[in-house]
Amino acid sequence: MTSDPLVIPKHMQPENSFQGMIMALQSFWADYGCAILQPYDMEVGAGTFHPATIMRALGPKSWKAAYIQPSRRPSDGRYGENPNRMQHFYQFQVVLKPSPKDIQELYIKSLSVIGIDKANHDIRFVEDDWESPTLGAWGLGWEVWVDGMEVSQFTYFQQVAGYDCSPVTGELTYGVERLAMYVQGVDNVYDLNFNGREGDDKITYGDVFLQNEQEYSRYNFEIANTERLSQHFMDAEAECQAIVDACNADDGYKMALPAYDQCIKASHLFNLLDARGVISVTERQAYIGRVRALAKKCADLWMQTPLGMQVIDGSNKAEDLT
Amino acid sequence: MAELFIEIFSEEIPARMQNTARKDLGRLVSQFLKDAGLKFGALETYATPRRICVKIDDVPCSTPDIKEQRKGPQVGAPEKAIHGFLRGAGVSLEQCEQQEIKGKLFHVAIIEKTGQLTADVIAAAMPEMIRKFPWPKSMRWGAGSLRWVRPMQSIICLFDEKIVPFEIENIPVGNSSQGHLFMNNSRFDVVNFAEYKAKLFALNVILDGAEREKIILSAATKACAEQGLELIADPALIAETAGLVEWPVALLGDFEQSFLDVPKRVIVETIKGHQKCFSVIDPNTGKLSNHFVAISNMLAKDGGKIITHGNEKVIRARLADAKFFWDADKKVKLEARVEKLKDITFHAKLGSQLKRVDSILELTEMLCEFTHADLEKSLLAARLCKADLVTSMVGELPELQGYMGGQYALAEGIDADVAEALAEHYAPQGPTDRVPENLISLTVSLADKFNTLLGFWSIDEKPTGSKDPFALRRAALGIIRIVLERKIRLDIPNDLLAFFIDRLKVYFKDQGIRHDLVDAIFALSGQNDILLAKNRVDALSEFLATEDGVNLLAGIKRAANILRIEEKKDGVSYKAIPKKSAYQLPEEQKLFAAIQGSEVELNKLIKDEDFVGAMALVAKWRTPIDNFFDNVKVNDDNAEIRKNRLHLLSYITTSTARLADFRQIEG
Numbered sequence: 001m002t003s004d005p006l007v008i009p010k011h012m013q014p015e016n017s018f019q020g021m022i023m024a025l026q027s028f029w030a031d032y033g034c035a036i037l038q039p040y041d042m043e044v045g046a047g048t049f050h051p052a053t054i055m056r057a058l059g060p061k062s063w064k065a066a067y068i069q070p071s072r073r074p075s076d077g078r079y080g081e082n083p084n085r086m087q088h089f090y091q092f093q094v095v096l097k098p099s100p101k102d103i104q105e106l107y108i109k110s111l112s113v114i115g116i117d118k119a120n121h122d123i124r125f126v127e128d129d130w131e132s133p134t135l136g137a138w139g140l141g142w143e144v145w146v147d148g149m150e151v152s153q154f155t156y157f158q159q160v161a162g163y164d165c166s167p168v169t170g171e172l173t174y175g176v177e178r179l180a181m182y183v184q185g186v187d188n189v190y191d192l193n194f195n196g197r198e199g200d201d202k203i204t205y206g207d208v209f210l211q212n213e214q215e216y217s218r219y220n221f222e223i224a225n226t227e228r229l230s231q232h233f234m235d236a237e238a239e240c241q242a243i244v245d246a247c248n249a250d251d252g253y254k255m256a257l258p259a260y261d262q263c264i265k266a267s268h269l270f271n272l273l274d275a276r277g278v279i280s281v282t283e284r285q286a287y288i289g290r291v292r293a294l295a296k297k298c299a300d301l302w303m304q305t306p307l308g309m310q311v312i313d314g315s316n317k318a319e320d321l322t
Numbered sequence: 323m324a325e326l327f328i329e330i331f332s333e334e335i336p337a338r339m340q341n342t343a344r345k346d347l348g349r350l351v352s353q354f355l356k357d358a359g360l361k362f363g364a365l366e367t368y369a370t371p372r373r374i375c376v377k378i379d380d381v382p383c384s385t386p387d388i389k390e391q392r393k394g395p396q397v398g399a400p401e402k403a404i405h406g407f408l409r410g411a412g413v414s415l416e417q418c419e420q421q422e423i424k425g426k427l428f429h430v431a432i433i434e435k436t437g438q439l440t441a442d443v444i445a446a447a448m449p450e451m452i453r454k455f456p457w458p459k460s461m462r463w464g465a466g467s468l469r470w471v472r473p474m475q476s477i478i479c480l481f482d483e484k485i486v487p488f489e490i491e492n493i494p495v496g497n498s499s500q501g502h503l504f505m506n507n508s509r510f511d512v513v514n515f516a517e518y519k520a521k522l523f524a525l526n527v528i529l530d531g532a533e534r535e536k537i538i539l540s541a542a543t544k545a546c547a548e549q550g551l552e553l554i555a556d557p558a559l560i561a562e563t564a565g566l567v568e569w570p571v572a573l574l575g576d577f578e579q580s581f582l583d584v585p586k587r588v589i590v591e592t593i594k595g596h597q598k599c600f601s602v603i604d605p606n607t608g609k610l611s612n613h614f615v616a617i618s619n620m621l622a623k624d625g626g627k628i629i630t631h632g633n634e635k636v637i638r639a640r641l642a643d644a645k646f647f648w649d650a651d652k653k654v655k656l657e658a659r660v661e662k663l664k665d666i667t668f669h670a671k672l673g674s675q676l677k678r679v680d681s682i683l684e685l686t687e688m689l690c691e692f693t694h695a696d697l698e699k700s701l702l703a704a705r706l707c708k709a710d711l712v713t714s715m716v717g718e719l720p721e722l723q724g725y726m727g728g729q730y731a732l733a734e735g736i737d738a739d740v741a742e743a744l745a746e747h748y749a750p751q752g753p754t755d756r757v758p759e760n761l762i763s764l765t766v767s768l769a770d771k772f773n774t775l776l777g778f779w780s781i782d783e784k785p786t787g788s789k790d791p792f793a794l795r796r797a798a799l800g801i802i803r804i805v806l807e808r809k810i811r812l813d814i815p816n817d818l819l820a821f822f823i824d825r826l827k828v829y830f831k832d833q834g835i836r837h838d839l840v841d842a843i844f845a846l847s848g849q850n851d852i853l854l855a856k857n858r859v860d861a862l863s864e865f866l867a868t869e870d871g872v873n874l875l876a877g878i879k880r881a882a883n884i885l886r887i888e889e890k891k892d893g894v895s896y897k898a899i900p901k902k903s904a905y906q907l908p909e910e911q912k913l914f915a916a917i918q919g920s921e922v923e924l925n926k927l928i929k930d931e932d933f934v935g936a937m938a939l940v941a942k943w944r945t946p947i948d949n950f951f952d953n954v955k956v957n958d959d960n961a962e963i964r965k966n967r968l969h970l971l972s973y974i975t976t977s978t979a980r981l982a983d984f985r986q987i988e989g
Contacts, residue, residue, distance in 0.1 A: 122632075147636070149635070149636045156473070170463070
């Protein structure tokens with residue numbers, strides 16, 4: 001088993017390597033039986049937007065997955081000048097449905113494989129309820145503190161797009177940069193050792209992402225063409241609606257996931273517009289409402305697909321559509 | 323008689339819900355016992371972040387036997403009536419006796435119920451109690467449908483040292499629980515509460531929240547004292563941290579001296595609000611020290627070095643943010659921020675914060691006449707009072723609004739009185755908060771609070787029942803406290819008067835002043851000046867504490883009662899000045915003379931607001947009133963004499979009504 005830190009070479013150990021930490025988490029959750037997925041290939045504000053979380057949380061089917069997801073939050077850009085705020089960062093996401101009885105213990109074990117041993121750290125589950133107005137979703141849970149620092153979000157999904165989640169998905173979201181900074185003992189994210197090597201072979205987080213932050217902060221805050229973005233938003237909204245209409249036509253094949261891609265697009269475009277400061281307080285609510293309406297339609301479709309179907313005869317299998 | 327002990331073990335319960343939850347558990351369990359007719363001894367409830375418990379002593383092992391006789395219809399009554407009775411009583415005719423009652427023969431049902439085992443009562447009631455538990459927010463988990471605040475892990479239900487089994491989803495119900503999640507997570511079995519508490523302690527869980535609070539206070543104080551420092555023992559923070567840990571350990575950490583340039587409260591709130599840590603004083607200087615105390619939930623292997631280091635890192639980053647905000651905010655003058663208030667909504671129907679400031683300005687100008695505050699400075703304070711809402715610091719730590727305004731004002735060299743007013747204009751914020759002494763502060767505070775009340779009144783958003791989302795009651799109490807404690811004369815607008823009278827009664831009640839005296843004063847018309855009204859209430863209260871006062875009150879009430887009855891009977895009002903010529907007896911004349919003779923002086927005393935003097939003057943009417951009632955029959959056979967005497971009674975009530983409506987006073 002690779003989760004024993006003794007057998008991992010030094011440059012792969014989570015204490016020395018950012019990628020080592022991600023791999024340790026992947027290996028831990030793979031060992032538990034999760035499907036280890038790759039990041040969703042679209043811009044999202046959080047790992048929750050990945051269909052592997054938000055769509056799979058709906059419907060009766062069991063599901064276990066883990067993946068790293070780049071998260072883009074244009075408003076959080078700081079031109080690479082803030083030691084821990086970025087418009088692009090990673091979340092490591094684990095979803096377990098139904099949430100197992102020992103999910104807290106599993107989480108605590110997973111911390112130990114990335115160098116946070118429960119005997120010497122103060123791990124706390126501090127009340128923090130989660131709500132996503134754009135997804136019409138909410139859950140109860142905690143933010144997890146290690147020695148006073150928030151390192152994860154722990155949520156039991158209760159509703160998505162207005163549907164009750166049953167069974168309930170347990171969602172663990174690790175802030176990997178933060179955790180890595182803590183275990184590597186680094187105060188500036190750009191100083192993180194990315195590949196675990198030393199000397200000339202060392203690649204830092206800054207080597208990988210500093211220029212990225214500098215360029216995107218300028219683009220997001222100063223350059224992005226707001227008229228075009230607004231148009232793209234409307235296009236995504238229209239395309240989503242077109243897919244929904246096609247699905248709802250007689251004998252229409254249910255294409256929840258392509259529709260949902262358009263919803264994700266609209267959501268990111270809204271975030272970009274927001275960062276450009278062109279959305280007023282009242283408009284903001286209206287935009288959020290429009291994205292939520294799309295999410296709702298996608299969820300409605302998902303509930304009619306094989307993966308989202310309601311339980312038939314108490315079995316946990318979806319009705320065969322063919 | 324035996325002990326009942328219940329533990330409901332779950333994942334982390336939010337700190338703010340724990341105390342209500344343990345009390346609810348105690349209440350609901352004792353309720354179902356009472357409903358079953360059981361009486362019991364002492365009840366104790368406990369909560370930690372992961373469990374709520376109740377222990378009840380001396381619960382009988384079964385519910386009492388019930389033997390009851392119920393009287394039915396007479397023997398020979400219609401069949402239908404007898405059937406109805408039998409159905410209602412749940413007995414057959416054979417189970418009835420015929421009894422002779424007052425010479426007639428009746429069917430009497432004999433109802434007998436043997437007591438039930440208490441364990442059965444508990445087993446039957448527990449599932450419903452759990453399902454209906456009043457959490458402010460609850461959730462489902464796994465594949466189940468049970469709701470609890472967070473996933474429930476297990477239940478202990480022991481009565482008389484034996485498990486009381488019942489079914490609820492797939493939760494194990496028995497006699498076992500679990501220790502500290504990180505220090506000693508093993509499961510253990512118990513037979514009773516004493517064993518439970520002892521075993522928990524051995525597994526690093528302090529069950530009693532009050533005990534955890536004590537440990538936090540003493541451990542944190544000790545950690546400071548070891549370094550010659552002094553803890554700021556914030557009681558709210560002690561209570562909150564007691565809800566976050568099962569095994570409190572205090573750790574002293576530090577941060578760079580340079581952060582101490584930031585205003586004190588910013589540091590205290592940053593450390594408390596974000597990190598739930600305590601601030602520390604250096605007793606040599608009396609100022610904040612560059613230390614803090616973290617309450618950890620762990621007795622770590624390394625003695626807490628890593629934990630302290632981690633907390634220091636986070637606090638350093640938080641303070642660095644705060645210092646950045648402080649330095650950045652200071653670059654923009656408060657005056658330049660005022661215009662930005664137009665972008666912030668105060669209330670959808672009341673407009674922006676800028677509009678709010680404009681109204682506060684207008685009111686401040688008016689109020690300066692009454693508070694005698696410096697007009698120019700007050701207007702400056704009013705204009706700047708909300709400017710800190712658009713600073714980054716207040717954006718981050720909203721509880722520092724006001725205080726930050728004062729700090730930024732001082733930093734940019736604004737007059738110290740004005741700066742103090744910016745800091746104090748939210749005060750007083752409750753019944754114990756300090757009332758400002760600075761005239762500018764209290765003027766702007768009054769203006770802000772009146773503006774809030776008048777604004778929400780204008781859009782009909784008044785408090786109802788327990789709902790007061792805009793804290794309007796608190797605003798009114800603030801005005802009352804400023805006006806009374808700083809002796810400010812002003813008239814409450816008529817629209818708000820009834821609301822203020824209600825708040826005044828609450829305020830007076832807390833001060834031990836009788837609500838009926840408040841009624842007696844506010845029954846008089848035109849009592850918009852609450853300071854004056856308070857003086858009247860005080861004079862009345864003092865007067866009623868004297869023998870003269872008590873007797874005079876009795877006399878006035880007697881007069882009022884007779885009048886009320888006679889006026890009702892005759893359907894006329896006897897409100898008139900009595901005629902001298904109609905007097906028959908000296909007591910009538912003396913009474914009239916006493917009242918009439920003091921009239922000029924009484925009016926003057928009231929006009930001069932000398933209510934104590936006025937009461938003393940009226941006290942002299944006591945003897946003539948007593949003599950009148952002792953010697954004069956009001957309802958004389960002669961109609962004219964009677965009428966004149968009723969006029970005399972009304973003369974008493976109308977004359978005394980200038981001081982108070984004595985009819986409202988109890989006793």
